[in-house]
Amino acid sequence: MVSRLLILLYALVSYALFTVSFLYALGFVGNYVVPNSIDKSIDVGSTATLNEAIILNLLLMGLFAVQHSVMARPAFKRWSAQFLAPACQRSTYVLLSSLILILLFWQWRPIPTVIWRTDGPAAFLLTSVHWLGWLIAFASTHMIDHFDLFGVRQAFVAWRGAKIPGQSFRTPLLYKIVRHPIMLGFLLAFWATPVMTLGHLLFALANTAYILVALQFEERDLIAEFGATYQDYRRRVPMLLPRLFARRQTKGAPR
Numbered sequence: 356m357v358s359r360l361l362i363l364l365y366a367l368v369s370y371a372l373f374t375v376s377f378l379y380a381l382g383f384v385g386n387y388v389v390p391n392s393i394d395k396s397i398d399v400g401s402t403a404t405l406n407e408a409i410i411l412n413l414l415l416m417g418l419f420a421v422q423h424s425v426m427a428r429p430a431f432k433r434w435s436a437q438f439l440a441p442a443c444q445r446s447t448y449v450l451l452s453s454l455i456l457i458l459l460f461w462q463w464r465p466i467p468t469v470i471w472r473t474d475g476p477a478a479f480l481l482t483s484v485h486w487l488g489w490l491i492a493f494a495s496t497h498m499i500d501h502f503d504l505f506g507v508r509q510a511f512v513a514w515r516g517a518k519i520p521g522q523s524f525r526t527p528l529l530y531k532i533v534r535h536p537i538m539l540g541f542l543l544a545f546w547a548t549p550v551m552t553l554g555h556l557l558f559a560l561a562n563t564a565y566i567l568v569a570l571q572f573e574e575r576d577l578i579a580e581f582g583a584t585y586q587d588y589r590r591r592v593p594m595l596l597p598r599l600f601a602r603r604q605t606k607g608a609p610r
């Protein structure tokens with residue numbers, strides 16, 4: 356009973372830390388109100404030489420990418436099951452991801468050279484798309500199962516003494532338009548900015564490359580888990596870019 360309560364507490368603390376790091380990410384990427392005492396965002400903070408900034412920033416993003424991808428693989432989950440209860444596996448993943456994000460926010464070195472700067476309607480449009488991206492990403496977590504993604508459900512189920520159910524496959528709402536709306540949301544939030552600096556461009560480019568590679572691994576696991584169901588979904592629904600026009604029905608094709 357005590358250990359189940361501790362697991363629940365651990366899951367709630369991990370989720371709280373994720374919430375803080377996600378909220379800080381909004382301020383970090385968009386250069387919005389980050390606390391004056393911290394004064395750190397993608398374009399604000401202590402500077403370094405160009406080479407130092409590129410290397411350090413790439414290392415920080417690389418650390419996040421490796422942790423995020425390695426810990427998500429079924430082989431890693433099987434291995435870590437030797438010393439981590441299934442009920443706290445996802446929370447540990449969330450906790451470490453959040454800690455690495457906080458390290459990234461803290462140690463990030465801005466590169467302030469401006470690549471593009473807009474104002475007026477163009478700036479308004481880019482800012483709107485930026486916020487739409489965050490909204491899509493956050494809403495999409497609720498479409499598949501927000502509390503399962505962040506490890507809270509598993510801890511609650513274990514606390515009640517029930518068996519943790521396996522992963523379920525869902526395709527509601529935005530998942531009918533693209534297979535990866537959370538990642539699409541992130542891409543919009545990272546690229547749509549009224550002022551693009553070299554540091555921000557490095558962040559957007561590296562994360563785009565990471566997302567494209569990570570999705571290959573994720574889909575390979577989804578095919579292994581859901582087989583023909585996921586293969587069929589892959590044929591019907593595009594990966595990241597919505598089809599603007601439905602394909603014309605071929606003449607004589609069965610309806």
Ligand SMILES: C[S@@+](CC[C@H](N)C(=O)[O-])C[C@H]1O[C@@H](n2cnc3c(N)ncnc32)[C@H](O)[C@@H]1O
Nearest residue numbers: 495499523524525526530534535536537538539
């Ligand atoms: C961070 S989420 C990203 C989901 C998806 N790639 C996206 O961008 O919307 C990763 C987790 O979602 C799961 N997942 C991806 N597509 C799913 C779906 N259609 N239904 C249920 N789980 C899904 C993956 O197995 C993985 O555990």
